[in-house]
Amino acid sequence: MTASSTSRATRFDAFLFALAGLPNGYGQGTYLGERWGVSLQRSSDGRRVKLYGEALGGADHVSFNLYVVAGQARLKPCEMPRQKVIDFVAGFRPDKAR
Numbered sequence: 001m002t003a004s005s006t007s008r009a010t011r012f013d014a015f016l017f018a019l020a021g022l023p024n025g026y027g028q029g030t031y032l033g034e035r036w037g038v039s040l041q042r043s044s045d046g047r048r049v050k051l052y053g054e055a056l057g058g059a060d061h062v063s064f065n066l067y068v069v070a071g072q073a074r075l076k077p078c079e080m081p082r083q084k085v086i087d088f089v090a091g092f093r094p095d096k097a098r
Contacts, residue, residue, distance in 0.1 A: 029094035
């Protein structure tokens with residue numbers, strides 16, 4: 001494994017860890033100082049995760065599906081760069097539950 005592939009793997013592991021900490025359903029939070037609304041759905045068998053997020057004060061959005069196939073997580077961004085999805089999930093901070 002090269003240094004860059006190790007770095008990519010580490011970022012992806014951090015992404016998976018951050019994703020695991022996000023609650024199911026709709027919620028709001030912040031990303032890069034902006035308010036976002038995020039909807040997260042996990043399948044009952046844990047093999048599919050779907051996220052759609054939208055900037056509440058602008059036109060930006062993030063969307064992806066994550067599939068677990070043969071024990072491997074496969075990220076499928078929806079018409080956007082993979083890195084945008086990884087950066088968003090790593091940097092999104094959901095509001096605390098009241």
